[in-house]
Structures are given as structure tokens and as C-alpha cells.
Amino acid sequence: DFIREVEMYSSAFPANRGNALSSVFEFRQVRGDSEKMNFRGTVGASDLALTLDGPLSENTTMIFSVRRSYLQFLFSVIGLPFLPTYNDFQFKTDTRLSNNSELTFIGIGALDQFRLNLEANETEDQRFILDYLPVNEQWNYTIGAVYRRFRDNGFDRLVVSRNMLRNFSYKYPDNDESRPRTFDYESDEIENKIRYERTTQMGNYRFLYGAGGEYAKYLNDTYQEVFFNEPFVIEYDSFLEIYKWNLFGQVTRNFMDDALSLSFGVRTDANNYSSNLANPLSQLSPRISASYRLRENLTLSASTGRFFQLPSYTTLGYRDNDGVLRNRENNLTYISVDHYVAGIELLPTPRTKVTLEGFFKKYNNYPFSVVDGVPLSSKSVDFGIFGDEEVTSTSSGRAYGTELLYREQRFRNLNVILSYTFVRSEFEDVEGGFIPSSWDNRHIVNLTATRKLPR
Numbered sequence: 214d215f216i217r218e219v220e221m222y223s224s225a226f227p228a229n230r231g232n233a234l235s236s237v238f239e240f241r242q243v244r245g246d247s248e249k250m251n252f253r254g255t256v257g258a259s260d261l262a263l264t265l266d267g268p269l270s271e272n273t274t275m276i277f278s279v280r281r282s283y284l285q286f287l288f289s290v291i292g293l294p295f296l297p298t299y300n301d302f303q304f305k306t307d308t309r310l311s312n313n314s315e316l317t318f319i320g321i322g323a324l325d326q327f328r329l330n331l332e333a334n335e336t337e338d339q340r341f342i343l344d345y346l347p348v349n350e351q352w353n354y355t356i357g358a359v360y361r362r363f364r365d366n367g368f369d370r371l372v373v374s375r376n377m378l379r380n381f382s383y384k385y386p387d388n389d390e391s392r393p394r395t396f397d398y399e400s401d402e403i404e405n406k407i408r409y410e411r412t413t414q415m416g417n418y419r420f421l422y423g424a425g426g427e428y429a430k431y432l433n434d435t436y437q438e439v440f441f442n443e444p445f446v447i448e449y450d451s452f453l454e455i456y457k458w459n460l461f462g463q464v465t466r467n468f469m470d471d472a473l474s475l476s477f478g479v480r481t482d483a484n485n486y487s488s489n490l491a492n493p494l495s496q497l498s499p500r501i502s503a504s505y506r507l508r509e510n511l512t513l514s515a516s517t518g519r520f521f522q523l524p525s526y527t528t529l530g531y532r533d534n535d536g537v538l539r540n541r542e543n544n545l546t547y548i549s550v551d552h553y554v555a556g557i558e559l560l561p562t563p564r565t566k567v568t569l570e571g572f573f574k575k576y577n578n579y580p581f582s583v584v585d586g587v588p589l590s591s592k593s594v595d596f597g598i599f600g601d602e603e604v605t606s607t608s609s610g611r612a613y614g615t616e617l618l619y620r621e622q623r624f625r626n627l628n629v630i631l632s633y634t635f636v637r638s639e640f641e642d643v644e645g646g647f648i649p650s651s652w653d654n655r656h657i658v659n660l661t662a663t664r665k666l667p668r
Contacts, residue, residue, distance in 0.1 A: 214253065214264045214278060215303055217243045223572065224554040225502035225516035228461035228478030229410055229423060234522045234550045235574070235612075242319070244307050245274030259284050260299075273308040285328075294333045294342040298326040313363040322354035331388060347384040347396055353377060367413040378402045394436070401432040402526050421478075422462035429455045431526040435601065449532040457484040457523075460493070472506045482521060486529060487541050496521045496547055510560040517554070521547040524580055527600040528589075539603045546606045551575045564622040569615070576610035579640060586643040590650040610640035610650065630661045 222230075222237040230237050250267030259282050266276035285296035301323040308316045327350050333339045357374030384396040408425035433451040438444060463478035478500050481493040489495070500518025507513060523529070524545060533539045556570030580589045581604055588608035589600060614636035621629045634657040639647035 214255075214262075215242050215276065215305070217241045223570075224552040225476070225478075225500045225518050226520065227421070228463040228480045228498075228500070229408070229421065229425075231425075231459055231461070231480055231482055231498075232522050234520055234548060234576070242305055243276065245276040245305070247274050259287065269306065272310075273306055275304065275306045277304045278302065289330060289333075292330075292333045292335075292339070294330050294339050295346060296328050296330050300324040300326075315361050317359045317361075318357070319359075320354065320356045322352070324352045326350055329388060343388060347382050350381045352379055364413075366415065367411065370408075370410045370412070372406070372408045372410075374404075374406045376404050395438040397434075397436040399434045400527070401430070403430045405429070417466050419465045420463070421465075424461070425459045427455075427457040429453075429457065429526070431455070431530045433527070433530050433601070447534065449534060449536065451530040451532045451538075453486075453526065453530040453538075455484050455486050455529070457482065458493075459483075474504045475501070476503075477501045478518075482523075482547070484523070486523075487544065489544055489546055490523075496549075500552075512558045513556075514558070515555040516552065518552050519549060520552065521549050523547055524604075525600045528580060528602075528604060531601050531603065533603070543603065543605050545580070545604065546578050548579055548606075549577045551577075564624075566618075566620045568618045570618075571613075571615045573613040574611065576608075576612070576640070578606040579608035579610055580604040580606060581608040587648070588640040588642070588650070590638075590640045590652075591642070591648050592651070608641050610638070611647070612636065612638040612650075612652070626664055628663045630659070632659045633657070 218241045220239045220241075222239070224236075226233060226237045230239070245266040245268070247268050250265065253264040255262040255264070260280050261283065262278060262280040264276070264278040267274065269275050279302045280300065282297070282299045285298050288296050302320070303322075304318075304320045306318045310316055327348055329343060329346065329348065331343065334343055353376070355374060355376040357372065360371045362369045378401070380398070380400045382396070382398040383394050386392050386395050404427060406425065406427045408423060410421060410423035413420045431451070431453040433449070435447060435449055435451075437447045439447060459480060459482045461478065461480040463476065465474070465476040467474045480498040480500075482496045482498070483493040484490050498519050498521055500516070500520070502514070502516035502518075504512055504514040524540075524547075528540055529545065530538070531540055552572070552574050554570065554572045556568060559567045561567065580600070581587070582589060582592065583603040583605060585592065588610065589604065590608075590610060592599075614634060616632060616634040618630070618632040620631075621627075634654075636652075636654055636657065638650040638652040638654075640650050642648045
């Protein structure tokens with residue numbers, strides 16, 4: 214109900230998008246109805262939703278939605294040992310301030326609740342899950358505003374936002390709440406951001422440039438009893454403040470009657486977590502992309518670039534039992550990746566599209582677990598806390614593969630999308646050999662078919 218369109222960048226992200234390694238999804242939302250109020254109720258396979266949209270005033274429209282799941286009832290019926298409940302909301306307002314300016318507010322939030330189903334303990338699998346599974350709950354929100362001012366040859370955009378995520382996780386021995394917890398975790402991640410962008414068209418050239426800043430806070434309170442050879446306790450409180458800043462610019466131009474399109478961008482990020490992350494030249498991130506139309510229905514494309522991402526706050530804020538930021542002492546740095554992507558697009562008919570794309574991505578400075586001797590990318594991710602441990606920025610990795618996609622519109626009144634992807638994702642272990650990562654899916658097949666029914 215909210216989404217107008219989605220763009221997915223598998224490489225050569227726009228320079229104003231940072232802190233991403235593999236891909237970027239950009240969602241554009243609809244505007245509320247400017248003429249009348251509309252109300253919709255939806256019953257889904259796992260949730261209920263209500264949506265309201267319409268005019269708030271002559272110059273302002275709104276759209277609002279709230280949703281709640283009833284998965285806990287379904288899970289209880291089929292005997293699963295865990296009962297999750299999710300709740301979320303969205304809102305968006307658009308206000309026309311003048312003939313050449315507008316203001317948008319958005320809000321997104323969620324409350325995820327969770328409890329163990331202690332009655333589901335009849336089988337060995339159920340008892341095993343109940344024995345190790347902690348209670349995980351969280352809530353989060355994002356609010357933001359975008360001011361746009363339009364000019365004859367472009368527009369300016371100012372974006373301010375705040376997001377917060379709070380995580381709770383705990384475990385009682387034998388799920389007996391009368392006994393002290395063996396695991397008790399609470400963390401907050403808070404980010405306040407501002408970004409200014411200017412887009413200008415000068416003849417055949419299109420320029421995008423700007424700058425951004427961010428103030429982030431991370432809080433962590435951890436208590437964990439670990440049983441490995443001899444029992445010991447991990448206990449620490451952590452508080453972290455990080456100031457981040459970035460600069461970016463991009464230029465795009467078409468040549469040869471728009472048959473050839475070239476785009477070049479550069480970005481740099483830095484922060485005050487440690488001295489080796491404060492130099493913006495160390496995170497210089499260039500990217501270039503090109504597409505060439507061989508014929509009206511045949512296009513070649515290629516892109517390359519280097520991209521950076523900061524390790525998670527859980528890893529940045531990890532402290533040992535002496536209260537030392539151990540990973541800052543280990544000179545933890547940005548993760549980097551080099552992309553090499555090329556593809557071909559064929560349009561056999563106006564309703565048919567076939568694409569073939571190959572990619573290779575080389576990762577450097579990836580966090581490596583000191584205790585387990587493997588990169589974090591290759592560790593098992595299950596219920597619990599991930600990344601709260603001592604690491605070093607010493608692992609390398611690679612991801613490579615190819616994807617074939619076929620799309621047909623109105624095939625026997627169906628819109629069909631079929632894709633096959635072969636992908637390998639591997640990272641170096643302690644001996645320098647490559648081992649599979651958590652994303653080493655090998656073969657992925659997707660088929661989507663949609664049809665509009667009458668009314």
C-alpha cells in the first residue's frame with residue numbers, strides 16, 4: 214500500500230548512499246489521496262492491517278498504516294516452542310509549501326514481542342529448543358523530514374532523521390523465572406543524521422554533490438555465564454558516542470544520441486571512533502558505471518567501484534571484563550569491497566526482457582573472530598547476540614557468480630518473472646584457505662507470477 218517503486222543497485226551505488234557493501238535498495242513511497250479519505254482493512258496469512266490515506270488540508274496529504282500479527286496463535290496450534298508477535302506502523306505526510314518547495318515527514322516503527330511456549334515440550338526437538346533458546350524482544354523506530362526546493366536546472370534537498378533500536382535478550386536456567394538469569398542482554402543503537410544534496414543539470418551533464426553528518430550512540434549491558442571447559446562469566450557495560458561525516462559527488466552524461474551513458478562518483482566517510490578511522494582519504498570510495506545500447510533491444514552494461522562499511526555497533530562497543538574497548542585497541546577499521554560487474558539486456562519483444570549478469574566482489578579488512586579463528590561472516594547465526602567479541606580486521610573474502618533473469622508481461626494474462634542465480638561466497642580461515650560464508654547459497658531459483666482479477 215505504501216510503495217510506489219523500488220530500485221535495487223547491485224553495484225555502483227549512487228554516491229549519496231553510503232555504509233553498504235553488497236547492494237542498496239531504494240524505496241519510494243506513494244502520496245496520500247489529495248481529494249478524499251480512503252480506508253482499507255487487510256487480513257493476511259499471518260497478520261491484520263489497517264490503512265488510512267487522504268487530505269489533511271488543501272496543501273497536505275497523509276497516509277498511515279498499522280499492523281499486528283497473529284503468528285503466535287498459529288505457532289501454538291502446530292506446537293512450536295516459540296511464540297513471536299510483531300506490531301508495526303508507518304506514516305507519511307507531504308506538504309506543498311510553495312510552487313517550488315515541499316516538505317515530507319515519514320515515520321516507521323515496530324514492536325517485536327516474544328515468549329516461549331513451555332507447553333510444547335513433548336518431543337526431544339521441542340525440549341532442546343526450549344533449553345537453549347533465549348527470549349528475544351526489540352522495538353525500533355525511524356522518523357525523518359525531507360525539505361526540497363526546486364530550481365530551473367535542478368533541486369536542493371535537506372534530510373534530517375533519527376532512528377533507534379533497542380534489543381532485549383535473556384535466559385533463565387530451565388526457564389525457571391524464580392532463579393537468577395544466566396544470560397541478560399540489553400542494548401540501544403541511536404543515530405541522528407543530517408544530509409544536504411544539490412542536483413544540477415548543466416547541458417548534457419547532471420551533477421549531484423553534498424555532505425552529511427551523524428551523531429550515533431551505542432549502549433550495552435551484558436551478563437553471560439559461559440560453560441566451556443571451565444565456567445566463567447562475561448559481564449560489562451558499554452557506552453559509545455561516535456561522530457561521523459561524509460562528502461560525495463557524482464556526474465552523469467549521455468553520449469552518441471543517448472546510446473552511451475557514463476556515470477562517475479566518489480565518496481568518503483570518516484568518524485572519531487579511533488585515529489585510524491578519522492582520515493577520510495583512507496575511505497575514498499570511487500565508482501563508475503557505463504551502459505551502451507548496441508541496438509534498440511540490446512544493451513551492454515558494466516560497473517566497478519570500491520565501497521566501505523563500518524563494523525556493527527555491537528562489535529565496535531565490545532568491552533572485555535576490564536572495561537577496555539578491545540576492538541578499538543586492535544585498530545578495527547572499515548570493511549572494504551571491490552566490485553566488478555558486467556551484464557547484457559535483451560528485449561526480444563516489447564513485453565519480454567532477458568538479462569544475464571556476472572559479478573565478482575573482493576572483500577578486505579573483514580572482522581575475524583580471535584576466539585573461534587574464523588571470520589564473522591562464516592560463523593553460525595542463530596538466536597542470540599552476534600558480534601560481541603574480540604575481532605581483528607584481518608580477513609579477506611570473495612563473492613562471485615552469475616544471474617539469468619526472464620520477465621514476461623501479460624503471458625496468458627500473467628506477469629511472470631523467473632530467475633536463476635549461481636553464487637559462491639567464501640572467506641579466509643585462520644590457515645588462509647577459503648571456507649563458505651553464511652551467504653554461500655550456491656543455487657537460487659525464484660519464480661513470481663501475478664494476475665489481476667476482475668474488480
